[in-house]
Amino acid sequence: MNGAFQYFMNNQDEVIALTLQHIQLVGLATVIAILIGVPIGIYLTTNDAVADVVLQIAAIIMTIPSIALFGLMIPVLSVINQGIGFLPALIALILYSQLPIIRNTYVAVQNVDPNMRDAAKGIGMSSWERIRMVEIPIALPVIMAGVRNAVVLSIGIGAIAAFIGAGGLGVLIDQGISRYNRDMIVVGAVGVSLLAIIADTLLGILQRVLTPKGMNINA
Amino acid sequence: GNNEDAGGNGESKGSIEVGGKNFTEQFILAKITSIYLEEQGYDVTENTNMGSEVLRQALENEQVDLYWEYTGTGLVNYLNEDPVASSDEAYDLVKELDEENGIIWLDAAEVNNTYTLMMREENADELGISSLSDLADYVNNNPGELEFASNAEFASRADGLAGVQDTYDFEFGSNQVVRMDSGLTYQALDEEQVDVAMGFATDSRIKGFDLLALEDDEGFFPAYNAAPTVRESILENHPELEDTLQALSEKLDTETMTELNYQVDMEQRSETEVSREWLEENGLID
């Protein structure tokens, strides 16, 4: 541990640069994943048949091992000369984030007490008013939980993206293996874990802030 | 890296993407190049930790502008030529052929990072093995006994394990070949997980772990001299790069490289530190 700390002190700039790279990759992937996943999740609640299919597909994608997915994307993306580096990593992370985000959104909106939906309709809300004023606010905590899952997952998988040249903290682990250098591995591992813990905590706070006060009871 | 613009006169000379492969020597070469170019006033981004093929594609795809490649690798892997044993011949050939692809090989350094097969010294003594021919005899007499550690690349390259086996006429069974990350083969040997391993001639761990690099008595392994490879278009915009990088090539040789590797791998110093120190010692930066 001491050695790891020493290593960190000696290579601060490097480690920080890699951390920023990691954050950039995961951050961008998450934002895009939310923009795609949440609307899909909401749409799915209006169509159970499609929901089944989409959730199944997302679950299948989740079972694809990350290194295999990176591997599969290299030949495909090579067609546009982007086989390695940031883009395949980004796409892989977006794909992996879809299941937790879509599923949580779908489940959360689906589980909004049917009476709420009924009340909203009966009161004369249009579909959009209902989604905006009732369904999303009530579903938000669960959607956020999905986002948290996705982010923690992405941070971990992001470490593997180093092998296809996407940079990030995985580089430390990868090189640490090559050099049989425990200190590097520890710095990489701790860095990734800290990143995950911090992201999870921050998102947890955000989740609490976004949760309508009246619903703290089930938070 | 320290990003201050010491050498430049405030004006940036342009931005350069320096690439590198996924083993220590490449990290050092990339780091030395980056620091040096930065001091010269370029905006440098570093992009290392790639496999050879990936890096080469990145160079062609303009994701990377410049990196250190080995002549042997260029000939065999990218140009599909037969390996050439002589350093100079190999360099001339690869430089000439690769120009058609728009890739320029700048002056090569005296660093010959050729492949080598290694054993633990005392084990080799015991088994009476000192050259690849000895190894071949031993394996042929005791099939299935010796285990061999390789990285993924060597294990599947035509000029790698398959070529050695062809030339010396022996074969490790597929059960005897253990694949692992590039840098780990020395460790695997040291830990007695395997009996024979591939390695790079310049790797310091050969010395560090008391390993014996078996003699390539039939001269199978071609020369693998390191030279900066650049895309033609980059050189057109920055003709001065040729001279600039020559300053580095001149000062680097196999011994120096081994020493630098030793500092990073065995003494576990950071490549940044080691690179900067070397540049300073050689008066390339202040």
Place this chain on the structure above:
Amino acid sequence: MTNKRKISTFIRYFFYGIVLVFFLWAFIQGHFSIIFEQTDEFLRLLRQHVLLVLVSSLLAVGIAIPAGILVTRPAFRKLEWPVLNLANLGQTIPSIAILALVMTYLGIGFNSAVFALFVFSILPVLRNTVAGLNSVDPALKDAAKGMGFTSSQILFKVEMPNAAYPIMAGIRTAMVMNVGSAALAYLVGGGGLGDFIFTGIVMQSQEYLISGAVPVTLLAICIDFLLRFIEKITVSKGLRRSAETAEAS
């Protein structure tokens, strides 16, 4: 109504279509060639991969379930909080890092890989076991107690069967992740199909990539499928409905 059905059918076949096109493309391009040219090698790696997954998962299940049961017993309840938090913390460490760290202690090779995978699989199983046991309606335990069940009868006849769904889900998650993580074993000389994948990445060889990545993916999907099947026969039918809601959360 029929319109919605049409959309779902379209999406389903579109997905199948993509997969099919991918396979066709890969076949026509000869990207599966390694499997046919180096069949022995492929089978050896596949066996190794399966072995990595099975040994590590069985060890993990064998330890995590008893541990999960232990920390939910009243006498050891105090352990639950630290154990769960440790497990949660542990899960933020990516598999690759665990693998690398284990290697620096246990050295290179199959055993290190197995141990790392074992450590990595313990956590989800442990977490789900604890969560599953805790989710059993206290009224059920109360009813059982009131009818004169002994503590071990309560555990085996009431708690475990009713927690079976989340526990099985934990095992499934762990094993599926395990298949993927086992592909990283190459890095520490642990073998498995990762050898092909990494060769493919390093060499930019579509043949190696696809000959490695596709079987690994299929392996993961098969294991998932198999475990779903096992789940179906081990989890009581009476729990099917609550099981569906559990999966959602």
Place this chain on the structure above:
Amino acid sequence: MIEFKNVTKTYDGKVNAVDDVSFTVPQGNIAVFLGPSGCGKTTLLRMVNRLVPITKGEIFIDGEQTNSLNEIQLRRNIGYVIQSNGLFPNMTIEDNVTVVPKLLGWDKEKMRNRFFELMELIGLKPDDFRKRYPHELSGGQQQRIGIARAMAADPPVMLMDEPFGALDPIIRSHLQKEFLQIQKEVQKTILFVSHDIDEAITMGDQVAIFKDGRLMQYDAPDDILANPANEFVSTFVGSDRAIKSLGLHTVADLVNQLKVTPVAADSRQISLKTDLRQILSIFFNEGYEELVVVDEEKKPMGSITIQDVQKYLHQTNQSA
């Protein structure tokens, strides 16, 4: 006024959930839909605000056919209270109550005033509740807020689906009384679903009894108790329906109808407002042969015996 004309509902080709139902609810009345579970009460109610599309037949509100109106508009003009109150947990009590006015684009001032008005009406202190959330309220309070919300935009018509269904009997009867009080002021036309005969008797100006989607009887509560239209209604309201009906009548009703005997001695006095259930309890508990009825100024008007009660009930039941 709400008019049902041969209304029928069939869910995907199955038997009729509501079967050819016709009746009219006069302006300002409460009509209770009564019947066993699954008889189509909720379905019929929800056809009024078109949450359930009508399969056959028509519904008119104040002469306008509902199907001719814009759906959203229609719903905003009908208050809707659902069984579990359906308050939005993410909104404060004030936001919940003023949600329809907000949809209608009222200005803040007006919404605030309306909120205060409504809270007074349902007997909750506006300032105590404004910023609270539904889960911080008791079941009974939530129920009242649900009613306030439905009344917020002062809709002439209200639909209430077992609004007191989930409450315990004591709070329930309390809220029933309170709501009747409110209704006296607001005079809405209300359709009210219940499966509890006692509630129907207490709340309804009319009671509609359904069985398997068909309207069995539509009448005032005492008419139903006195003259069940058929076997089903008769068993549904129960053999002790006379005792059930006790709470519907007051001494005043009795005195109006029967000639009461002159006042005897200084016996136990009862006011005109006492209902007959209480009267019977007094007879049983205290054993008097006669009770003295006094008017609002406590002046004795005459006395009644238990036989008078019997006679009265018998007559009412016969005549109705």
Place this chain on the structure above:
Amino acid sequence: MIEFKNVTKTYDGKVNAVDDVSFTVPQGNIAVFLGPSGCGKTTLLRMVNRLVPITKGEIFIDGEQTNSLNEIQLRRNIGYVIQSNGLFPNMTIEDNVTVVPKLLGWDKEKMRNRFFELMELIGLKPDDFRKRYPHELSGGQQQRIGIARAMAADPPVMLMDEPFGALDPIIRSHLQKEFLQIQKEVQKTILFVSHDIDEAITMGDQVAIFKDGRLMQYDAPDDILANPANEFVSTFVGSDRAIKSLGLHTVADLVNQLKVTPVAADSRQISLKTDLRQILSIFFNEGYEELVVVDEEKKPMGSITIQDVQKYLHQTNQSA
């Protein structure tokens, strides 16, 4: 016979949840524990099978002190029905019902027979339900299975904690009647928790009323209705308790107590088993001045008027 002797329960040093309670439930009787929420009913019940340890005092079952018995053995000899029925969702109905016999090591044959017997008893077709799971049953059916399960090993004592609490009133009163029918056959000693006075009156041979852990009154239901021991009991049972008590008495009770007048004309006949609630309904609905009481052989015994009913009730209430 179950005897409570100065039983007290204190949860971690707080006030007493059950406070120095003593009373005895005779063999074969149903004692209903009644009282507002939090008064200690559940706690007292669970002390009987030692799910809650007794802080002070003793409980005897058929003379044996519960604390002297093996805990597991004790519980297997006491049937236990909890509010939410607590059926095991992972077991089929048959497995649920026979779970205690299985613990006791009965053989398969015997368990199967017992299952059929019990299902007959609770009025469900054994073959229809054997292989089904709890979630496939309606609430009322689940409740009955819960009762069958508690009775499976034929325990002499049963504890029932609001067994019909979660059901709607109609199913509830149906199950109550059914259960009383069963009890007539099985004659168990039953402790029954309820917070509904009507249920207590219907079900209890004795009713124990609690407030804040203390026993307020322990008496037969009509005694409680007639002579509430104190203000609390009196308000708890309600002002219309006389009407409530109607269902507790039959014509036979009345005829026993009052001298009935000789038979008049051929008036409406009523049997001795008719309860007074029905009698009153007949008086109200049909308007007779007298009803003719007939004995089991349909021989007229005399006639009664509504005043007789009044007199009887008044007297009973005074005297009890």
